[in-house]
Each structure stands twice: as structure tokens, then as C-alpha cells.
Amino acid sequence: MKLLEVKDLVKHYGKVKAVDGISFSVQEGSCFGLLGPNGAGKTTTIEIMESIQEPDSGVVYYKGEKITHSFKEKIGIQFQNTSLQEFLSVRETLELFSRLYPKHKPLEEIVRICSLDDIINRDNRKLSGGQRQRMLLGIALINDPDLLFLDEPTTGLDPQARRNFWNLIENIKKENKTILLTTHYMDEAEYLCDDVVIMDHGKIIENGSPKDLLKKHFGEAVVKIPAEAVPEGLNFSCPSEIKDGFTEIQCQNLDQTIQELIHNRIPLNGLMIERKNLDSLFLKLTGMSLE
Ligand SMILES: Nc1ncnc2c1ncn2[C@@H]1O[C@H](COP(=O)(O)OP(=O)(O)OP(=O)(O)O)[C@@H](O)[C@H]1O
Numbered sequence: 001m002k003l004l005e006v007k008d009l010v011k012h013y014g015k016v017k018a019v020d021g022i023s024f025s026v027q028e029g030s031c032f033g034l035l036g037p038n039g040a041g042k043t044t045t046i047e048i049m050e051s052i053q054e055p056d057s058g059v060v061y062y063k064g065e066k067i068t069h070s071f072k073e074k075i076g077i078q079f080q081n082t083s084l085q086e087f088l089s090v091r092e093t094l095e096l097f098s099r100l101y102p103k104h105k106p107l108e109e110i111v112r113i114c115s116l117d118d119i120i121n122r123d124n125r126k127l128s129g130g131q132r133q134r135m136l137l138g139i140a141l142i143n144d145p146d147l148l149f150l151d152e153p154t155t156g157l158d159p160q161a162r163r164n165f166w167n168l169i170e171n172i173k174k175e176n177k178t179i180l181l182t183t184h185y186m187d188e189a190e191y192l193c194d195d196v197v198i199m200d201h202g203k204i205i206e207n208g209s210p211k212d213l214l215k216k217h218f219g220e221a222v223v224k225i226p227a228e229a230v231p232e233g234l235n236f237s238c239p240s241e242i243k244d245g246f247t248e249i250q251c252q253n254l255d256q257t258i259q260e261l262i263h264n265r266i267p268l269n270g271l272m273i274e275r276k277n278l279d280s281l282f283l284k285l286t287g288m289s290l291e
């Protein structure tokens, strides 16, 4: 079921068109990724969806109804930048936030889901980047929302801390919550997201599940053979091009492509098989790499 639907959103800041007419929908229980480079319009979009910002035009629907300002009480938000009260421990910070809601998840539950045990008594200013993100995730979960917004939750974390954070997100997914996250880490989106929207300059340039998008743009795999091994003028049944000294075949069926190579007596010694990722897709769509 469609939990959220965004229709024709537009938002300007003065002359800057931050969001330029975008539409998409988010399925209940899914993890949805908004991807794009700095300034693409991700934060603006997510803040409009959280009812924190007003769009110039366009509508956001939650379960088929237009969202209102009270919507933000029902959801959990992890902001890209958050200032926290000073001189408080992690426990005190969580307690402070839980007082803001009439109903909240028991603290022990939050500690368990977000693995906060080891830092619960630490001053919230003395946390590492990864620990801070864990605490912020805990804050976002305090009102036990069905829908969670995470704006670049892993930016700046080292690879291990990012992995740990992914595990937390997976735990939360198991609780059947719907997650909307922004990221410019393509491997993160591929690992966590059921569906993604790729944004650039306020517009959507692609939309779909990572698997479908990769299949659509790159086929099943790319087979690379040293270009000199391929007789000139030979055509394959799948699209091919010569790049950096290799003939690259975008195959839909690996088995068939290999058969074709053998049939044409092309030596397989230098053959390489490449599975493309979302970063390669971003590069293909925009001409630049995100990472
Ligand atoms: N409050 C604001 N006032 C003026 N311009 C803004 C404001 N917020 C964002 N912008 C501009 O709107 C565009 C989109 O910004 P936004 O923060 O939505 O991008 P983003 O995709 O979240 O980027 P990042 O990955 O850096 O967080 C940018 O050009 C930005 O400079």
C-alpha cells in the first residue's frame, strides 16, 4: 500500500529552484532512499514531507490524505544537523525528548534497538560521530513512529560505523516501520533501500528499485574483453562499446553472451565480468561520480 505520495512538489529559495516538480510514492513497510549530490534538493524534499517546510506548490499525501502541520507529531525525524542541550548525558537527553510526547517507547527498548548501552551515561557532546548518530536515531524513535525520516544518517562515519548503523536500520525495518532516508552513499542505498529516487538539481532523474534500475541500465552484467581480441566489425546480440581498450558487452543473459564469444572463437583469457552498482548508474546519468 502507498503510505506516502508526493505530487508535483516545487520549492524556491529566492531564485534558487531547490525542488523542481517532483512526484513519487513510498510503500508502507519499505525503506525508501532519496539520493543525489550536495544541493540536489534532498533535505528540502524531506522537510516538506515532514511538514516542516511549506512547498510553493504540490501536495504530500499520507494514507491518501493531505498532510497537515500536526503530521510531524506522528513521525520520527533524524535531522541532518541537530543542536542538543549541553551538559546532558545520553540518558538525560532521551528522557528530555520523551517528555515531549504523551506516549513514548520505553527507554530500555530504545537503548536495545540503537545499541546505546555502552554510552548511555556519557555527556552527549563527547560522543564519536557514529555514537552521536545512534543517539539521534534513538531520539527519532522515541514516540514509536510508524514512519521514520533520516537525513544523511551516515555521512562522515567511518566504514565500520556505517555498517553498524545499517544493522540498526535493518532491526528497525523488522519492526515493520517505513523508513525514508537520504544519502549520497550509493552502496548504502543499494544495501538498505527497496526503492530509490535519484535527484539532481531539484529534479528526479531516475526512480525504481536498485535491482531493476541496474538491470534496466546495465543488463545482467557487463562482460569486458580486450578490444584487440575482438575481430573488427563483429556485432554482438547485446549492445557493446569500446572503452579504455576493452570491448564492453552489456549482456542480458550471461550464458548466451559467453556462448556467443565461444562461437566466434574469441579467446576468453582476458575476460572480465563486472556487476555495476548505483554509483556507476549515477555516473552514467549525470556524467559525475557521487563518491
Ligand atoms: N534555507 C535556504 N535558503 C536558501 N537556499 C537554500 C536553503 N536551503 C537550501 N537551499 C538551496 O537549495 C538547494 C537544495 O538544497 P538542499 O539542502 O535541499 O540539498 P541537499 O540535497 O539536501 O544537499 P546536501 O547533500 O548538501 O545536504 C541548494 O542549492 C541550497 O543551496
Ligand SMILES: [Mg+2]
Pocket (backbone or CB within 6 Å): 042, 043, 044, 080, 151, 152
Ligand atoms: Mg541535505
